[in-house]
Amino acid sequence: MHQRVSTAVCAALAAVLALIAVGGCERRPSCTGDYCGTLVFITGNNPDILNPAVSDNTGASDVEQQLFLKLADVGLSGNTIGDQDFVPELAQRWEWEGPRSIIFHLDPRAHWHDGRAVTAGDVEFSFDAYADTVVNSPARESLRRIASVRSRDSLTVVFTFSEHYPEMFYDAVYHMQILPRHLLAEVPRTEWRSSAFGRNPVGDGPYRFVSWTPNQSVELAADSTFFLGRPHIRRLIWHFAANLQVAVTQLVADQADALEYLGPPQFIQQAQKAPQLTLYPYKGSNYGYLGFNLRANGDTTRPHPIFGDRSVRRAITMGVDRAKLLLSVFGTHAKVPPGPMPQFWSIWDSTIRTLPYDPAAAAGLLAAHGWRMGPDSIRVKDGQKLSFHILAVTTSNVRQQYARLLQESLRPLGVDVQIDALEQNALQQRLAAGKYDAVLEAWQASPTPSSGITQLWTSHGATNYSRYANPEFENLVTRATSGTTTRDAASRLWRGAMDLLNADAPGIWLFAPDNVAAIHKRVADVQIRPDSWWALVRHWRIPADRLIDRDRAGR
């Protein structure tokens, strides 16, 4: 009896091992030559839906970038003013018709992956959808100054703006990926977020959709008839990891080829040790800061008892050695920003005036404004202790680290800091309601300061949670983002605005990371655009003599 059981167990084990061996060994090499290659991206960002009008996460936009084209795209210079640095995509060429209209001429070779031609009607339809409150596109706000989009013939479309401003062209082309009218016009717009199109999209880009297994992977295949040139890499696969740490582990274990952002130094070191990877540093698109609430915690009608005073904000800013903190958290992989800006913005200028680290001057300033050291080494003024809470999101190790470092940095100055760790959703609600003292924030920025700075630091900005308001600053921002301002003039205006903002110190600008991507060394011609990591993948290639099993396998 026992022998029979043992035999059965052994047989079952042998069968399982045989199956595993089959799974491990069954490979069907099928592709050789210059247009082979499979690139596996690993990412912690799972797409929500593959319809660029409604999707709102980086996982989705990375994939959509390969599926859907814009009329034109930002060039490698990153310049968003005027039109001279933009690269044509669907639009073969364009011309200005007066100060407020742009005429785009579509490339007649452009086609959807189902074979239909891309027409001016698709562009007109796309604008209508992106601007529709029912669709509720995240890009809607960015298109508010476009008054109309009208097709003149099947290949000509005219954009008319409500006003003239330096980034008209950028607004016309950057926020909208054109959608196929023939597939979406009949879908009720209330149902776009759950429509079948978003699960099985038909695009016009260099890659066509193959499959999507939610929470696991997305696969695209090169469109060999792509009108701007056949992509060299045959298959793109996005593999979704639970978080960045898991993603780095899989990359280092050679289960993936590319990760756009390695994050903190320990992950960069891990990737450096993997012999199959090459690291590509590029300018970062995010930045972080400690934002002060200038209005009372929970009562936006009164000034904050501490941060309502400009001198106290300045003193606290001068009491923080930002360079030292940066070194502790990022090593040499980030810079202290000269304002609320990522490294890739054209207005980044290390000569912008910032408040220096000067603890003696900070202590003097506090004392001069009545904040005297109390018996418990915490400053006091009129019975009010110089004590505040910092909100920091639980999911960001960087911000948690910064919170603790700030707590320690400010203690010698007589400032008591308490840390409130909250998950993102709860934190967001506290910010919107103004129920906080200070918050550690980080932002992923678009290529231009126009929208980000306006939203965060002007009185009509939807996310100006600091409730900062300075008419002089706002005047400079308005002038930099409107009228016939040239790039140089805009830069001067932005610089002036940043000088003012830094002097008012509504926040302490803490970090602007250098992004580092890791890509398998067999991939050649790698170029990375800071605002859109994989935008140029169609130009990458894997030379025939560097192909590995992964490249040859597959459909």
Add this chain to the structure above:
Amino acid sequence: MTAWLLRRCAAAVAIVFAVVTLTFILIHLAPGTPFLPGPERAFDPAASARLERQLGLDRPLPVQFALYLGQLVRGNLGDSFSQHRPVSEALAEAVPNTLVLTGSALVLDFVVGIALGIFLAARARRASAALVDQVTLFFYSLPTFWLGMVLLLVFSVWLRWLPAGGITDSVVYPSLGAWGRIGDRLWHLILPAATLGLVGAAGTARFQRAALLEVLHGDFIRTARAKGLRERRVLLVHALRNALLPVITLFGLALPFLLTGAVLIETVFSWPGLGKLAVDAIFARDYPLVVAAAILASATVAGGSLVADLLYAAADPRIRVSGT
């Protein structure tokens, strides 16, 4: 028996309803919105308010709850806010993945655990048993996610013998035949199932050993030995059946783990299962998905408890389920 079963089922339904109600209220009262954009992206309160209106989230909570119960009765779990698809579809993908992982881990847990427990009891007070005892204690005290990370580092990153995550190799899987696909899935299952199973087995072994040692001192065992039965038969037939009762209880308690117990391992190994789905849904304030996951979890707990009682009765003739 039937009356007892009916009463237990009615109690289970009541438990599930209570969990649904509580979860619905708590998740709706939690601060935040389901329409928060991705990390570090600007939040537009007006856009969020528009979406809340579209989905009826601006209505009073009792109205929302009544509407939800209405659709639940019709078998409709609603649409996921974060995944933009029916909740049933998301669950139908995640539940089998979790069942495969936790089911394999449970089999490993109880097969290895019981075998080790028998070994430890049979060789009590010998050096080999002491060594195995220390090893089981070591594994029992390990946090599963830590063991997972270590196994991942050794077998995937250093040795590169086993995959580092996912349930299939997305590069080759589409081109594999049916057997190849099964093999590929098993290949990806080894590390996560071993991680969960080994830690569980260490605990089960210690329970089993303790139970067997207690039974081995019984009169009926002495009688069996006096009758001249071989020691293996005494141990595996007479002692083991009587020593299985605590392990069966353990098994019943472990059943809910089939759906809920693998959150950390699903994260470490990028295993797209129910635990990870539920946790993501909570952070995303995906109300319909959170409540549906709670329904599944509570139903499994209630069902597991029922199954444990039935198994207990089957294993011990002295115990009878009763209608009184």
